[in-house]
Amino acid sequence: MSSGVEAEIVLDMAVVLTLGMNRVLGRGAGIAGRGAEALAALAEGRAETRTAALAEVETQERALREVVARNARIAALAETRDRLGADVALPPELPPDERPAEELTQWCAATDQLLDEAERRLSEHVAAEVTAQVFAVPAQRLQADTTQKPRRPKPEDDESAEDVQRNLARIMARLLPDADDDERRTVAEAARLLAEIGTPDEAEAVLHEVRLRIQDANSRTQQRRDDELRRLAERDAAEQAEAERRYVLDSITAAFEDLGYEVQAGFETLTAGDGTVTLTKGAWPDHSVRMRVDDAAHVRASMVRERPAENEDDRRVDVEREREWCAEFEDARTRLEAAGIRSDVAWRLDPGVRELPVSAGSRHTRTRAGQRERSRERPT
Template identity: 30%
Template sequence: MSGISIIGFAVGGAQLATGLGTLLALDPAEAAARNERIRCLTQQRRSRREALEAALAQAADERERLAQTFVRARVDAAGAAAALTAAGLPPEPGLTPPVDAPAVADWCGTVPGLVAAAHRRAATALADQTARRLSALLAEVSGGPLVDAAEVLAPAPVGPTPTPAPELGAVVARMLSTLDPRADGTDRAGVEAVAATLARRSDRAAHLVELRLRVQEANDRAARRYDDAVTAAQVLDAMTPYRPGHGLDPDRLDAVRAALAEVAAFRRDLDDGLLDQVAGLRAQVESRASAASLTDAVADVLGELGYLVGPDFSVGEAAEGRLEISHPGRPDHLVRMRVDGDDRQLVAMMYRADGPGDAGADTSAEAAWCGDLDRAVGRLADAGLAFTPIVLTDPGARPVPAVPGRDADEQGRTSHRYRDQHRPERS
């Protein structure tokens, strides 16, 4: 075989987990769990609560489950702290996440009570502030009781005449107190504007129903923002090991992380564009890991067949998925191989050292390489990696190109074990 040899391949889940563990310098199970959480949270976002439960179930062990609990607690605390700030109330010190890891579990246990108390304080304060701002308008309303929204929507009462309904100010204040304290400024202003129009409406009872619906819509949006904040915080946590060295554009990676942090802090929405960017980063990492996993497998098998396998520096620096392969028994020839993780292909080309060519030696080296490659493909197939030859060229069908400025002695010095020289250390 001479010239270009292209072989397609498939990488199973175990190989991908191994590749992700190697690329991200983590245990394979943890690396696979993190990427699966990213996939789950982005693809199932429209079923938010199911996605959050599924993400928790993907945790690799109890440490991961605690980490996810900590993520949710931080988001809850941040939302409660923002609500207190919006209401002009002093912060609650207990909502500040601990720095020391041993204190995390205890802090997570106290957060629900602190958050509930903070929400009650903020809701009451915000409702009182709004009612005071509206008091002048409501005072202009002529006397006579008004029914509230629940009474308007309820069936006609049967039996004794009910007690008089509360005055308008009390009804409005009670409705405003049900507004989620995490509602943003736009929603609060919209609710207050609807409440203010009560003084100018003759059909005030029906308008109270409109106010109730506006409050519910604002609460629904606040709940969605909370779910988005938890989703963003969990994705951000799962992306912790992602680095530019994993083939990711550093500016894009930083921008996505900053945007997710904004969502987790309730300062922006989690839109489809951001989800697409996250999915793109995950796909890049998995593609790189798949190529690395296959490259490792190929390097191992060729090493077992007596080849020296090292990184290919022909493009100026070692690149993921590029190998330089030689055999001590054929020092005048080498093979350069490129793994294409996206198209699931492997491209190999044989070269000879610079100097006078020997067509017979070239043909012999190509024939030996083809035979060994067939054996390598068979061994990999036995290990669960299926290779499908796409293009095969018979030995001697074309001249073997020379590597300018490269002699056999230099080739022997630069060929080495791929695994030992081209793998990141795990932390």
């Protein structure tokens, strides 16, 4: 390996899960608790201990995610409740913390029942509002023949009207409470036709139309729910990927600093977060290593010169630096593996195979480029 090396990175599952828990708990990237125990067991070859520790990490991480999902549902139902002006109690959110996974799971199960009941009551609130609007003004009684002259309502007419009202309330309760205003309005418009019907058949036709509109409204509402879940999943995946990339970059920085390197973040890291760093040593006045971590999946490193090689002695020093870097890169790989970062070298060059490139940002390169530019500007 000389001026270039590329390696594939694989993060241990203990690292991945622990980073996920740290994000939920609001902590910086790091390995602690069972995640650290699982890594230690991996390093020491204790397969049984590692399996048990990793299973506990997975259980805890899954329980925390379930808590976050319930908290999101509580917040969504609270927003719907406030929009509807409904008097419906909701359970308080549970801050994710390090309480046992079993306790978190029990809270989720109990909360699911409360949320299902709250959603049902919110739907009933919408149904009651629409039903009250439809039957607020005394409507024409159901009649078998609308051409007949008005007659005194019979008891069975009252029973028919009550049946229609009950059926409407029952059907309206199927409307999801977070249907938007336009969808609720469309359903209500169909329901209001009941105030104008005259026969049981007409009532059934209107109720059937209400059912169809509720189905359409619920379908669109469910699609919005699914879209929001997808956006949340994409955001979570992006945040997890960034946490993994940052963990790899921080671990690489720590490993090479332990080996005596000075690690400097590149300008791109401060602006675009592309994971570029420069490794230098006090004993390397003319050499440095540019390293880049791509999406916590690839690492690329390239040794460069700060000034062009001028003679064979410079080239001999190049080979020495390449050999030194090669050995220390392998040492760093061992240190990173202990931190749960395995790297499989996909491409490398042996020391001395090719001439080292000169850093594009070096003073000598800029000077020569300026000289060439000035030379082009001279009149012939």
